[in-house]
Amino acid sequence: MDYKGIKFETKMVGYHDKRELIKATGQDYVPTIVNDGQVVTYSSIPDFLEQLHAHPTIYPDGTKALTKAIEDWAHYRLEEIVWRYAVADFPKTFKDDLERWVFIEIQELKRGPLQALEARRPEFKADMENHFQIVEDMLKDHRFLVAEKPSLADFAVFGAVNPLIYSGNEFSDKFAKLRSWYEFIDRL
Secondary structure, three states, X not given: OOOXXXXXXXXOOEOXXXXXXXXXXXXXXXOEEEEOOEEXXXXXXXXXXXXHOOOOOOOHHHOHHHHHHHHHHHHHHHHHHHHHHHHHHHHHHOOOHHHHHHHHHHHHHHHOOHXXXXXXXXXXXXXXXXXXXXXXXXXXXXXXXXXXXXXXXXXXXXHHHHHHHHOOOOOOHHHHHHHHHXXXXXXX
């Protein structure tokens, strides 16, 4: 939305209390857009934004199919791989004790004890870095992932790798292009 120059208001949704989100949207997943009473959920957001404000496009140079395929990979594969590695570091990011406790409870129900995940970090790091290498290779001769301008692919991969940085971790030095690209997209 920033990239497209669309003004918006962000409402933070606590990990431990999604009642306001559910009341406003009928569901509990973020991100969700509410625009003039219309609820737009995650998978519909890119096309909704394109209809709302076509320029700049997030599908430059006829890349819609490719960017959507990369978005799908980023959301359903890469993001989970990054989460597995970073999840044990997330409790320290919460300022609210109740929210931290709920986060840990939910994550441990889904993934198992955080201590066990911490013990598997070398394995998770190797898997994550194999996937980071894919992105690094995509950036070998290009500033962005699929075109000469930012696309949905860039924003989706950014969102998928962001948990690594948000949790206090960093990119390995062997991913210099990925780090530079990430910092540029973050500034957008």
